[in-house]
Each structure stands twice: as structure tokens, then as C-alpha cells.
Amino acid sequence: MNNAGKVAVAGIGAAVIIGGSLVLQKLGVWFPTEPTGPGSGEEIPYSPEPKGPGSGEEVPYEPKGPGSGEYEPEGPGSGEEISQSDALKARAKASCSAIAKGSTCIEYIGSFWSSAVNTELNCKDAGDYSKNPCPLPTVGGCKVGAGTMNEIVIWHYNYGGDPFTAKVLASASKVCNITPMASWVFGN
Secondary structure, three states: OOHHHHHHHHHHHHHHHHHHHHHHHHHHHHOOOOOOEOOOOEOOOOOOOOOOOOOOOOOOOOOOOOOOOOOOOOOOOOOHHHHHHHHHHHHOOEEEEEHHHHOEEEEEOOHHHHOHHHHHHHHOOOOEEEOOOOOOOOOEEEEEOOOOOOOEEEEEOOOOOOOOOHHHHHHHHHHHHHOOOEEEEEOO
């Protein structure tokens, strides 16, 4: 190797040593020599203290589900359908039965329907007016205007002039649920 090559190698070596020492200095700033974190004795305390199995403080068993007061099931098969339709029938001011013609019956629920004049006029030429709720059992119904003064339920039947089959009923419930201010009520 000639002198120029040796000088170049020496220069590179010196640059590496100087560069290495600068990196070591920066490493000392970036990562202090004193260890921290897990195993260093400088543990971060967990807050809040853990509770439950394995923590030393066992949580007493509290039942969940029907009857526990914390959770009650909803939807088909939960019993909600019967209580919801029974509650609606208890609030019915009158009804208009078109079961013989179209297998439907309208129950008038809202305060507007407290006047027999309003319910009778609404039912005129549409069906048979009654001061009683619609007959049971039903296969389901569409509650319209829930919580308003004009609230009604249109009950459907699997008998009468145009019985609601399972296929038709599935479509009717979908249409009801996409209608603004309407929701499907399961039959009983």
C-alpha cells in the first residue's frame, strides 16, 4: 500500500474513532447509564389497584340475568312482546276492526283519540268501531307515532279477509321498522 492509501486508511480510522466517540456521547444523553423500567427498581405503580381473582381482594359473586335487577333480556322470546302489547291494549281508547276485510285492526292509543268523535270518524267506512281494544291473538303490529298524541297500533292477523302469512308478516315488519316514527310490535 502506498503512502496515500495509508493516509486515507488512517483518516478513515480516525473519522470512525471520532464519529464513534460522538455517537457514544449521544447515546449517553439519549439513554442514561442508569437503567429504568421493569427490573430496574424504578417500577411504575399500577393505579388503580387491581381487583378480582388473583389480586388478593376477591369480588363477591353477583348474579346477572333475569331476576337479578341488573339485566333483563329484550326482543323476541324474552316475554317483552307480550308485556308490550298488553301495555298497549291497556292504553287503547278504542279500535277499528277491518279483520273481515283485510286482517287488520287499528288500536287508538294517543290522547287525541280520547274523544269518541275522533275515533269514530277515523274508523267510519274503514271497519267496525269498538270502544274496546283489538282482539287477541295477533301475529304482530306496527306502532306508529309512539309517545305522541296520535299514537296508534295497526295489528295484523293470520285469519280474516286477507290473512298475514309468515312471508307477508316478515315484509310488513321490515316496512314498519323503516317507516319514520314507527316500530314493530310482536304479537301475542
